Amino acid sequence: MGRVRSACLISWMFFVCISSGLETTIEPTTESFTFSNIMENGTEWMTDLSDIESKFSFRTSEEPEDDLCYIVPGEPQSIKDCNFNQETKTFIVIHGWTVTGMFESWVPKLVTALFEREPTANVIVVDWLSRAQQHYPTSAAYTKLVGRDVAKFVNWFQAEIDYPWEKLHLLGYSLGAHVAGIAGLLTKHKVNRITGMDPAGPSFEYADAQSTLSPDDALFVDVLHTNTRGSPDRSIGIQRPVGHIDIYPNGGTFQPGCDLQNTMMMVATTGLRNMDQIVKCSHERSIHLFIDSLVNQDHQSMAYRCSSKDSFNKGMCLSCRKNRCNKVGYGVNKVRTRRSSKMYMKTRDMMPFKVFHYQVKVHFFSKAKLNYNDQPMKISLYGFHGEKENIPYVMPALNSNTTTSFLLTTDADIGELLMVKLIWEKDTLISWPWWNSDTFHIRKLRIKSGERQSKVIFSAKEGEFSYLSRGGEPAIFVKDKEAQSSRKNQRLHKLKMHGSSFKQSTK
Ligand SMILES: *[C@@H]1O[C@H](CO)[C@@H](O)[C@H](O)[C@H]1NC(C)=O
Numbered sequence: 392m393g394r395v396r397s398a399c400l401i402s403w404m405f406f407v408c409i410s411s412g413l414e415t416t417i418e419p420t421t422e423s424f425t426f427s428n429i430m431e432n433g434t435e436w437m438t439d440l441s442d443i444e445s446k447f448s449f450r451t452s453e454e455p456e457d458d459l460c461y462i463v464p465g466e467p468q469s470i471k472d473c474n475f476n477q478e479t480k481t482f483i484v485i486h487g488w489t490v491t492g493m494f495e496s497w498v499p500k501l502v503t504a505l506f507e508r509e510p511t512a513n514v515i516v517v518d519w520l521s522r523a524q525q526h527y528p529t530s531a532a533y534t535k536l537v538g539r540d541v542a543k544f545v546n547w548f549q550a551e552i553d554y555p556w557e558k559l560h561l562l563g564y565s566l567g568a569h570v571a572g573i574a575g576l577l578t579k580h581k582v583n584r585i586t587g588m589d590p591a592g593p594s595f596e597y598a599d600a601q602s603t604l605s606p607d608d609a610l611f612v613d614v615l616h617t618n619t620r621g622s623p624d625r626s627i628g629i630q631r632p633v634g635h636i637d638i639y640p641n642g643g644t645f646q647p648g649c650d651l652q653n654t655m656m657m658v659a660t661t662g663l664r665n666m667d668q669i670v671k672c673s674h675e676r677s678i679h680l681f682i683d684s685l686v687n688q689d690h691q692s693m694a695y696r697c698s699s700k701d702s703f704n705k706g707m708c709l710s711c712r713k714n715r716c717n718k719v720g721y722g723v724n725k726v727r728t729r730r731s732s733k734m735y736m737k738t739r740d741m742m743p744f745k746v747f748h749y750q751v752k753v754h755f756f757s758k759a760k761l762n763y764n765d766q767p768m769k770i771s772l773y774g775f776h777g778e779k780e781n782i783p784y785v786m787p788a789l790n791s792n793t794t795t796s797f798l799l800t801t802d803a804d805i806g807e808l809l810m811v812k813l814i815w816e817k818d819t820l821i822s823w824p825w826w827n828s829d830t831f832h833i834r835k836l837r838i839k840s841g842e843r844q845s846k847v848i849f850s851a852k853e854g855e856f857s858y859l860s861r862g863g864e865p866a867i868f869v870k871d872k873e874a875q876s877s878r879k880n881q882r883l884h885k886l887k888m889h890g891s892s893f894k895q896s897t898k
């Protein structure tokens with residue numbers, strides 16, 4: 392017991408170190424665990440149910456937290472006793488590595504959310520806690536045996552009640568995602584879907600497809616990557632794509648609201664006991680994004696295929712043509728066009744996580760040669776349904792006679808865009824008395840909305856150009872007049888009139 396405890400502590404610290412980006416001074420000793428090859432010699436082992444160690448807890452919506460009924464492989468009566476519904480979908484939830492040896496708090500939350508979306512579904516939680524609370528590399532190696540347990544279980548009850556394969560959906564978190572993958576590989580028939588929630592990285596980044604979650608493991612495999620910081624194999628979440636669709640929210644490295652400052656604040660206020668919760672913030676965000684997709688159907692997040700995180704952050708990938716965009720989470724469209732399709736999205740720091748994505752494209756003219764880096768801007772968007780004012784944005788580069796493209800997000804739907812306001816903030820450190828000379832001329836601005844799939848051209852509100860100067864007046868742009876209906880014109884007119892920063896319209 393003592394040995395196991397200290398091993399846990401070391402692995403736990405390893406997790407802390409890699410996730411907080413601190414120097415990784417403590418590493419787990421790489422003991423190699425050799426299990427006999429599980430794929431060997433046909434399918435004879437498949438029907439031997441005697442060595443299954445994992446337990447299969449059949450949950451109910453009334454008591455999502457409690458293990459009230461187990462379905463026991465080899466005991467058909469247990470299927471009936473648990474009131475398994477043969478007509479409806481079955482979700483099999485698989486947890487990951489655990490320090491405490493208990494189910495983590497997300498388990499009942501996910502179970503509840505699954506029932507909220509699919510009230511009559513069967514939700515089964517796999518309990519492999521005893522193998523999951525070992526030294527991390529040991530638990531990682533156990534994924535093969537647990538995957539085998541799950542495959543045997545599924546094969547058994549499928550055959551027992553002739554359950555349709557297309558109603559099976561496996562959901563695995565962290566190590567549990569690889570368990571789901573191995574299970575999917577070993578079932579007699581492909582299950583309909585596997586959802587991987589931040590599949591574990593250490594021991595898996597360079598492992599072969601048979602040992603990790605992969606697109607071959609189900610008819611459709613969708614993956615959320617939320618904590619992939621650091622070098623490969625050190626990162627808590629696997630970095631490479633392992634499904635048909637791999638979504639990297641906020642670039643996949645790290646999630647908003649999980650920063651070190653927040654972390655330290657929480658440690659200070661809630662004590663060290665909650666440290667592991669905090670450390671797992673980005674890792675576990677994958678689950679909460681999925682829960683969000685189950686319960687907030689009216690706030691369906693969208694993700695966009697993109698060749699890189701950088702291109703996405705420039706707003707270049709907001710197209711929905713040819714399946715380039717997709718719904719995130721439960722309602723995903725099961726497109727399997729390409730093997731590894733990396734998709735990106737931004738989120739809020741809390742539920743509902745949805746944001747609206749915009750690409751802003753603007754050409755900066757200037758007579759004199761001007762070059763700036765990292766300039767603070769405040770951008771306001773005014774739409775048909777509302778407005779979002781003073782969205783902070785740091786412009787990476789601001790150069791004469793160049794076109795810049797960047798990504799802007801709002802957390803609310805402001806509808807079709809009507810007006811845009813740009814403010815170039817004065818540098819707080821250095822205040823130039825001659826700032827007036829730093830002026831860009833902007834004739835037009837183009838904004839593309841990812842969620843609306845529309846492009847709108849804006850032109851200077853008055854005259855040919857709007858002027859953007861450091862610390863100066865806002866540059867204001869309105870939608871090209873010809874394209875507007877009269878109702879929109881009224882709204883636009885109201886916007887123009889409102890607020891001190893808006894002068895009387897010249898119209
Ligand atoms: C598996 O096959 C090998 C030869 O291919 C044989 O030596 C071994 O006994 C077999 N094992 C089982 C469990 O059948």
Ligand SMILES: *[C@@H]1O[C@H](CO)[C@@H](O)[C@H](O)[C@H]1NC(C)=O
Nearest residue numbers: 756757758759760761791792
């Ligand atoms: C930018 O372009 C305009 C018009 O094309 C030109 O008059 C101006 O000199 C250019 N500015 C610089 C810095 O090259």
